[in-house]
Amino acid sequence: MGEKILAKGNEALGEAAIRAGCRYYFGYPITPQNEFTEYMSRRLPEVGGAFLQAESEVSVVNMLYGASCMGVRVMTSTSSPGFSLMQEGISYIAGAELPAVFINVVRGGPGLGDIQPSQGDYLQATKGGGHGDYRLIVLAPSIIQEAIELVILAFNQADKYRTPVEILADGMIGQMMEPVELPEMRSLDKLPEKPWALTGAKGREPNRLTSFDLDPHNLEKMNLRYQAKREKIIANEQRWEETNVEGADILVTAYGTVGRIMKTVIELAKKKSIKVGLFRPITLWPFPYKRLEELSKEADTVLTVELSGGQMLEDVKLAVKDNAKTPFYGRMGGVVPTPEEILKQIEKLVKERGRV
Amino acid sequence: MRAKVVMKRPESLSKVGFTYCPGCHHGIVHRLIAETIDELEIREKTVIVAPVGCAVFAYTFFEIDGTVASHGRAPAVATGMKRARPDRIIFTYQGDGDLAAIGTTETVHAANRGENITVIFINNAVYGMTGGQMAPTTLIGQRTTTTTRGRDPKTAGYPIRVCEMLSQLEGPTYIERVTVDTPQHVMKTKRAIKKAFENQINGDGFSLVEVLSACPTGWGLPPEEAVRWLQENLMEFYPLGVYKDKKSRIKEVGNGRDRSLLKD
Numbered sequence: 001m002g003e004k005i006l007a008k009g010n011e012a013l014g015e016a017a018i019r020a021g022c023r024y025y026f027g028y029p030i031t032p033q034n035e036f037t038e039y040m041s042r043r044l045p046e047v048g049g050a051f052l053q054a055e056s057e058v059s060v061v062n063m064l065y066g067a068s069c070m071g072v073r074v075m076t077s078t079s080s081p082g083f084s085l086m087q088e089g090i091s092y093i094a095g096a097e098l099p100a101v102f103i104n105v106v107r108g109g110p111g112l113g114d115i116q117p118s119q120g121d122y123l124q125a126t127k128g129g130g131h132g133d134y135r136l137i138v139l140a141p142s143i144i145q146e147a148i149e150l151v152i153l154a155f156n157q158a159d160k161y162r163t164p165v166e167i168l169a170d171g172m173i174g175q176m177m178e179p180v181e182l183p184e185m186r187s188l189d190k191l192p193e194k195p196w197a198l199t200g201a202k203g204r205e206p207n208r209l210t211s212f213d214l215d216p217h218n219l220e221k222m223n224l225r226y227q228a229k230r231e232k233i234i235a236n237e238q239r240w241e242e243t244n245v246e247g248a249d250i251l252v253t254a255y256g257t258v259g260r261i262m263k264t265v266i267e268l269a270k271k272k273s274i275k276v277g278l279f280r281p282i283t284l285w286p287f288p289y290k291r292l293e294e295l296s297k298e299a300d301t302v303l304t305v306e307l308s309g310g311q312m313l314e315d316v317k318l319a320v321k322d323n324a325k326t327p328f329y330g331r332m333g334g335v336v337p338t339p340e341e342i343l344k345q346i347e348k349l350v351k352e353r354g355r356v
Numbered sequence: 357m358r359a360k361v362v363m364k365r366p367e368s369l370s371k372v373g374f375t376y377c378p379g380c381h382h383g384i385v386h387r388l389i390a391e392t393i394d395e396l397e398i399r400e401k402t403v404i405v406a407p408v409g410c411a412v413f414a415y416t417f418f419e420i421d422g423t424v425a426s427h428g429r430a431p432a433v434a435t436g437m438k439r440a441r442p443d444r445i446i447f448t449y450q451g452d453g454d455l456a457a458i459g460t461t462e463t464v465h466a467a468n469r470g471e472n473i474t475v476i477f478i479n480n481a482v483y484g485m486t487g488g489q490m491a492p493t494t495l496i497g498q499r500t501t502t503t504t505r506g507r508d509p510k511t512a513g514y515p516i517r518v519c520e521m522l523s524q525l526e527g528p529t530y531i532e533r534v535t536v537d538t539p540q541h542v543m544k545t546k547r548a549i550k551k552a553f554e555n556q557i558n559g560d561g562f563s564l565v566e567v568l569s570a571c572p573t574g575w576g577l578p579p580e581e582a583v584r585w586l587q588e589n590l591m592e593f594y595p596l597g598v599y600k601d602k603k604s605r606i607k608e609v610g611n612g613r614d615r616s617l618l619k620d
Contacts, residue, residue: 052439
């Protein structure tokens with residue numbers, strides 16, 4: 001890691017991307033992530049890269065497709081409605097097995113919604129979003145420093161697995177300022193080789209990248225390849241953080257911004273002699289089912305807290321099965337719960353359990 | 357007896373057989389593009405962005421690197437490619453539905469940015485791949501499977517003249533409409549396509565060549581009659597000519613003041 005600076009989330013993420021070797025950014029203005037786009041417009045020409053403000057998110061995602069075909073590291077950032085517009089292109093990127101990194105600074109929805117922090121796009125992120133059988137690697141940072149590390153991981157995994165990767169953030173991470181340590185600038189010479197790229201058929205057979213084959217048996221073969229990749233990612237890439245889980249009175253699952261708030265809840269609960277454990281998934285896909293299942297065997301209650309009507313809750317239930325109760329607490333529309341509010345829910349659940 | 361080669365497959369065409377119908381003009385245009393790539397000696401650095409439509413397989417017909425864009429998005433894909441590797445030659449090959457309906461936005465904005473790419477636009481006034489539905493360029497009164505009584509502007513709007521529309525923009529460098537109904541016109545089309553690639557090689561910016569083409573299957577006509585229909589109807593509504601040429605010394609071209617210059 002390199003120097004330590006005080007940085008706004010959106011800008012720190014932009015600098016992290018550049019230091020990870022990204023030189024190409026295509027974007028379209030949408031709140032609450034505009035500082036990211038603006039930062040890239042200033043910074044990329046300084047490092048010999050290219051920035052382009054496109055005519056729509058539909059064009060943005062296809063520009064990513066094109067740039068990625070040429071073997072370079074490329075990314076965009078957007079917010080919920082913009083990410084919805086990109087779904088068709090993301091499906092094509094997944095089908096053509098192209099690396100690309102997307103930051104979705106999620107805001108309240110559905111529809112135009114609002115511009116406040118939300119986790120209402122979990123299902124879109126983790127269960128597909130576009131058409132066809134594909135998954136994105138979905139990374140959920142809870143503080144800016146972690147977001148920086150996940151941006152670097154995102155580019156590495158996108159190249160390694162030839163897959164689109166989404167960083168699921170929200171306006172809280174994008175807008176706040178924290179002291180962070182930025183990584184060293186990565187030399188472009190040391191990026192992975194991409195012999196599949198469309199750099200011109202010089203001294204070799206033509207490379208052809210598509211998500212297309214009209215013969216169903218061939219298309220099934222392509223799909224089986226995607227599935228094999230999916231299995232490999234599930235086996236190798238699950239990430240999570242456990243806090244205070246040993247002998248906890250109650251286990252809470254939360255990700256991103258709520259995961260951060262839960263750290264305060266844990267401290268508040270200590271003062272009331274309640275031991276709260278936190279299981280914070282960092283990869284929302286692949287979801288760390290196995291570890292949560294193990295932990296749920298020791299727990300009586302696994303509370304899920306989200307800024308949604310209960311989306312990750314579905315994965316929590318798949319992991320916990322009948323091992324524990326799986327209550328839910330959520331706020332929607334961009335409302336962020338206070339630590340006290342969450343603690344009240346925990347106290348209620350602990351009291352109820354006492355009566356059993 | 358010694359054989360003399362008078363005609364051969366251009367190196368830039370692959371050995372994959374075309375999937376086009378008898379009398380379709382895609383094959384002619386493909387050959388002209390391949391000859392151009394050979395003559396300019398750019399085969400090893402040229403990339404095709406194929407469309408969705410009958411030409412979806414075009415990426416396999418050329419012996420060059422290539423991909424298929426999602427429907428209408430080829431100019432955006434080509435933009436991404438060109439920005440990432442400005443030293444490569446990127447061209448899109450698109451039909452009328454792809455370029456002038458679902459991809460209108462991408463077309464207009466790539467043109468307006470003066471993106472240094474080459475666009476080959478096949479206008480046959482019908483959706484071929486999906487079975488002959490109305491296209492944005494379908495003529496008034498023309499029968500298609502979705503306008504069985506002929507295109508009625510009251511409900512289906514008017515045909516779009518792409519060259520005329522794009523030539524109003526500051527961005528594009530070169531816009532020309534050609535056709536391949538006669539040997540003379542085929543040669544003219546070849547010159548236009550070559551110019552569109554040369555512009556890109558010289559870094560001169562956005563070039564688009566519209567080729568009026570026959571779709572005998574989509575029009576429900578035998579190939580010969582289809583060519584006649586093209587001459588009597590399509591060429592009537594879509595005049596051939598140069599609509600914009602920033603590199604030309606004839607300043608009047610394309611500004612609409614002297615229509616005679618726009619005629620073939």
